Amino acid sequence: MDSYDKEAGAHPRRATEPEGSAPVTPPGEQRPEQGHGPRSAREAGPASAPASPGTSAGPDYADRASAAGGPVPRTPEAPGPPAGSPRPDGAGGIAALSLPYQVVAAVSLAVVGMFACVHLAMAFLHVAPSNTLTKQHGEAVDDWVFPEFEQNWKLFAPNPLQQNIAVHVRAEVTGSDGGRRTTGWIDLSGDDGEAIRGNLLPSHVNQNELRRGWDFYVNSHTNDNRPNGLRGRLSESYVRRIAMLRLEEHQLGGRIERIQMRSATQGVKAPVWSDEKTDTRPYYRVLPWWTVTEADLPGGVDGGRTEADQ
Structure with a gap:
């Protein structure tokens, strides 16, 4: 190898060079054996294609990099979902809330449901024929219904008010x-x-x-x-x-x-x-x-x- 090749390293080797010699270095790049570039690059061995984002490097490349004393490549972690976004498992509604809010929502729904059941029961007893419950608790039923929730049959049976x-x-x-x-x-x-x-x-x-x-x-x-x-x-x-x-x-x-x-x-x-x-x-x-x-x-x-x- 002449001094021009040794110093510049800009020209490829001639086609007459025997097989098994050092790989040809493209123009503009430096060969690791000549001492140019960082030490880690010389010790890491031949370059390998970088791993694409989101994928892990192959095991052979990681073993060779570890044996050469270079850093082991790490797969970048995907960022987590922002606060308040739906859970990745697809859960929604009350299940997507934190525990304190789930308790508040459950208690609120229970109170509303209980009120609705009591109101429907009172309205039913008010319009139902006389029975044991209305005889014993008729005053409580009237106090609940009158005057806001009064019920009667004048709208339906059999001749609605037309006056x-x-x-x-x-x-x-x-x-x-x-x-x-x-x-x-x-x-x-x-x-x-x-x-x-x-x-x-x-x-x-x-x-x-x-x-x-x-x-x-x-x-x-x-x-x-x-x-x-x-x-x-x-x-x-x-x-x-x-x-x-x-x-x-x-x-x-x-x-x-x-x-x-x-x-x-x-x-x-x-x-x-x-x-x-x-x-x-x-x-x-x-x-x-x-x-x-x-x-x-x-x-x-x-x-x-x-x-x-x-």
Whole structure:
């Protein structure tokens, strides 16, 4: 080998070189035996193709590198999933949460499920025929159901309600000058409708108080307005008290001596696509005049009087 080859190592050997000699070094690279390059490269032996990412190097290469004193190649570890990502085993829902959150979720679901079961049982007992449970625990069932969860069959059996019923009241008022006058009919149901319409959270007073009170009165009286026992007389006191509470809001400007109530029943007009003929004229049920007593006044004896009357 001439000095040019020894120093530069830039030209390949000639084709006449015998087999078994040192491998040909491509241009631009240095042969390990000439002392160029790092020591580890000279001691590691012939170069091998680098392992591709995610795969391990072959056992022969690792053994040769260890025997030569070089570093043993290590397979890079894949990064773990970020926090909050789904588990690699495909688990989802509550199983994907940590243990404290699993306990909280399980307890919450148990409470919601228990509440739903109790509510369904109470609603069933409320609409079911009289039985041993309702006889023993009827008061508890009514306390749970009324007034928010009231159930009845009027929507289904056999002829649903097709009427609008409004309750009106008028009063005889004694003014500050001693004169007595009768007011016009005041639509109490219309007042409730105005309070409910457009209200996202309407009061149960506006939704149910007057309607339920009037149903109570009608169901406990005959057609000629005679009470059926104690419940009938109790319903009279109830609707009179409601009427006085509502009239107080209208500020009639005097002392209310007597009141009279009536209902206006009007059929709901049939839809345009129906051939049904519906009578939409209002029909009235007028009650007799009631003299206002101390029990009917919202604030006691002076509750229905103005400052001028006192």
